[in-house]
Amino acid sequence: xxxxxxxxxxxxxxxxxxxxxxxxxxxxxxxxxxxxxxxxxxxxxxxxxxxxxxxxxxxxxxxxxxxxxxxxxxxxxxxxxxxxxxxxxxxxxxxxxxxxxxxxxxxxxxxxxxxxxxxxxxxxxxxxxxxxxxxxxxxxxxxxxxxxxxxxxxxxxxxxxxxxxxxxxxxxxxxxxxxxxxxxxxxxxxxxxxxxxxxxxxxxxxxxxxxxxxxxxxxxxxxxxxxxxxxxxxxxxxxxxxxxxxxxxxxxxxxxxxxxxxxxxxxxxxxxxxxxxxxxxxxxxxxxxxxxxxxxxxxxxxxxxxxxxxxxxxxxxxxxxxxxxxxxxxxxxxxxxxxxxxxxxxxxxxxxxxxxxxxxxxxxxxxxxxxxxxxxxxxxxxxxxxxxxxxxxxxxxxxxxxxxxxxxxxxxxxxxxxxxxxxxxxxxxxxxxxxxxxxxxxxxxxxxxxxxxxxxxxxxxxxxxxxxxxxxxxxxxxxxxxxxxxxxxxxxxxxxxxxxxxxxxxxxxxxxxxxxxxxxxxxxxxxxxxxxxxxxxxxxxxxxxxxxxxxxxxxxxxxxxxxxxxxxxxxxxxxxxxxxxxxxxxxxxxxxxxxxxxxxxxxxxxxxxxxxxxxxxxxxxxxxxxxxxx
Numbered sequence: 001x002x003x004x005x006x007x008x009x010x011x012x013x014x015x016x017x018x019x020x021x022x023x024x025x026x027x028x029x030x031x032x033x034x035x036x037x038x039x040x041x042x043x044x045x046x047x048x049x050x051x052x053x054x055x056x057x058x059x060x061x062x063x064x065x066x067x068x069x070x071x072x073x074x075x076x077x078x079x080x081x082x083x084x085x086x087x088x089x090x091x092x093x094x095x096x097x098x099x100x101x102x103x104x105x106x107x108x109x110x111x112x113x114x115x116x117x118x119x120x121x122x123x124x125x126x127x128x129x130x131x132x133x134x135x136x137x138x139x140x141x142x143x144x145x146x147x148x149x150x151x152x153x154x155x156x157x158x159x160x161x162x163x164x165x166x167x168x169x170x171x172x173x174x175x176x177x178x179x180x181x182x183x184x185x186x187x188x189x190x191x192x193x194x195x196x197x198x199x200x201x202x203x204x205x206x207x208x209x210x211x212x213x214x215x216x217x218x219x220x221x222x223x224x225x226x227x228x229x230x231x232x233x234x235x236x237x238x239x240x241x242x243x244x245x246x247x248x249x250x251x252x253x254x255x256x257x258x259x260x261x262x263x264x265x266x267x268x269x270x271x272x273x274x275x276x277x278x279x280x281x282x283x284x285x286x287x288x289x290x291x292x293x294x295x296x297x298x299x300x301x302x303x304x305x306x307x308x309x310x311x312x313x314x315x316x317x318x319x320x321x322x323x324x325x326x327x328x329x330x331x332x333x334x335x336x337x338x339x340x341x342x343x344x345x346x347x348x349x350x351x352x353x354x355x356x357x358x359x360x361x362x363x364x365x366x367x368x369x370x371x372x373x374x375x376x377x378x379x380x381x382x383x384x385x386x387x388x389x390x391x392x393x394x395x396x397x398x399x400x401x402x403x404x405x406x407x408x409x410x411x412x413x414x415x416x417x418x419x420x421x422x423x424x425x426x427x428x429x430x431x432x433x434x435x436x437x438x439x440x441x442x443x444x445x446x447x448x449x450x451x452x453x454x455x456x457x458x459x460x461x462x463x464x465x466x467x468x469x470x471x472x473x474x475x476x477x478x479x480x481x482x483x484x485x486x487x488x489x490x491x492x493x494x495x496x497x498x499x500x501x502x503x504x505x506x507x508x509x510x511x512x513x514x515x516x517x518x519x520x521x522x523x524x525x526x527x528x529x530x531x532x533x534x535x536x537x538x539x540x541x542x543x544x545x546x547x548x549x550x551x552x553x554x555x556x557x558x559x560x561x562x563x564x565x566x567x568x569x570x571x572x573x574x575x576x577x578x579x580x581x582x583x584x585x586x587x588x589x590x591x592x593x594x595x596x597x598x599x600x601x602x603x604x605x606x607x608x609x610x611x612x613x614x615x616x617x618x619x620x621x622x623x624x625x626x627x628x629x630x
Contacts (some may be wrong), residue, residue, distance in 0.1 A: 101238070201327065228244035231241050286312065316334075320356075459590075476507050512622065602623075
């Protein structure tokens with residue numbers, strides 16, 4: 001072909017014709033289509049969540065890099081043409097339990113929240129991978145139409161939440177341990193009428209009763225393998241087993257059997273013993289412990305009682321001093337690859353130990369007093385010290401929650417950055433992005449709810465120990481009410497709120513702790529919105545009469561049974577028939593109890609009127625205050 005005919009051929013091709021003059025249909029769009037297809041494929045392959053596309057016959061068409069790594073398959077070709085359901089089933093054991101136990105599901109539900117539109121609800125699966133790993137995933141599927149290929153397919157989005165499930169399980173265990181400790185301290189006066197043992201105070205029934213819950217809390221918060229409390233006999237210096245957490249019945253019985261038969265220095269050595277005697281903590285690896293032949297070849301357990309474990313075990317010893325006398329040790333045993341404890345972990349154990357010993361000092365003083373007046377005085381001090389301890393331990397429950405919130409915020413920022421890297425996305429890519437974004441929003445909301453729950457536990461501990469304080473300042477009740485209603489309306493736009501309050505120019509002055517009053521308003525309004533049908537208005541009313549402000553919140557829900565009305569303000573009460581607490585099962589029965597306490601400490605009162613089937617009206621009153629100069 002000469003030069004001129006080459007130009008003609010090139011020009012004809014550019015105009016969509018063959019050298020013979022025949023038209024080539026869609027010649028120009030074809031190159032654009034290839035470019036768009038390449039771009040879509042790049043996004044599909046680099047998508048941060050696992051994606052699997054399959055046709056109407058459940059045959060797998062495509063699987064992206066994240067899904068291939070998740071399921072440990074080498075290439076896309078290994079999966080193409082396989083039945084999608086059979087592919088998933090091959091990773092699941094038929095007798096496997098769900099990845100979330102029922103007691104954990106209330107906190108994990110944000111990871112499995114349903115998605116609107118064409119998406120199906122999330123399915124939680126426990127997958128067993130070829131490498132031996134077991135992971136937890138959620139699976140959401142939605143229908144999509146590939147406009148370029150002119151085919152209909154279903155795309156499944158697979159998200160791993162193994163780490164999140166572990167954090168939730170840890171937090172749930174810590175909460176349960178805290179509730180048991182609260183109950184133990186409440187019942188402690190019933191355990192006081194016992195004679196003190198001669199050898200060591202730590203073996204007295206009141207100490208045993210509370211100490212068991214203490215070691216359970218420490219083990220839950222630090223996520224250790226085992227925690228125990230050992231007593232030092234004041235005459236012989238021998239060690240005695242007090243309580244333990246994480247031990248088998250056989251191990252615990254062995255500890256009791258060897259109690260009173262050896263000294264601490266025989267076990268840990270003179271140097272470590274001297275450090276504990278100086279009221280300093282000691283960290284030792286298991287291979288640094290001394291063997292006591294008469295008790296077994298390996299202390300604290302003979303070989304049959306000490307199964308091999310993955311990783312090395314490290315022991316943290318913290319001395320227990322009662323009225324400047326060394327009475328025992330707290331031992332935390334955990335597995336760590338570094339062979340050491342983090343400084344913040346040691347600081348936490350020291351702080352918890354100090355608070356625990358103050359609590360035990362109160363018990364000791366209460367047990368030793370014979371006069372009823374002194375007994376009552378020391379008992380109040382025990383409750384105060386118990387409140388300090390509860391507040392400290394409850395604050396530490398925020399640690400795993402902070403990690404969850406941080407990871408959620410990081411995931412949201414990364415998802416936003418990913419969307420900004422590409423031009424306007426097709427429906428095929430936008431839907432998976434939305435299916436990832438919406439659970440993150442739901443997760444953030446649930447995490448904030450969990451923060452509120454922890455704050456509720458702290459406030460309750462302060463109330464029980466008479467340490468709750470109010471920050472009273474001049475406030476306008478109408479302004480507080482309008483702000484709460486605006487926030488609630490923004491978070492639940494599907495529920496109309498009718499606000500009946502005095503005009504803006506009319507102040508409703510009160511002397512109040514704004515944070516506590518806002519809590520009550522939010523709780524009332526959230527309950528009303530939760531149990532109202534979409535579109536059904538909730539009526540919020542503020543009335544003034546006889547120097548008294550009355551706020552009421554009414555909804556047209558299912559109402560509250562008569563037998564429930566007398567109990568809904570009680571501490572830890574949860575309604576059996578109709579729900580009266582928002583997020584039922586999550587509030588520990590504290591929300592309405594705290595509302596009553598806060599309002600009564602403002603010299604007000606609370607109440608509720610309800611008839612089953614006709615909704616409910618929650619109300620409270622506050623005294624109106626006239627400030628100087630008004």
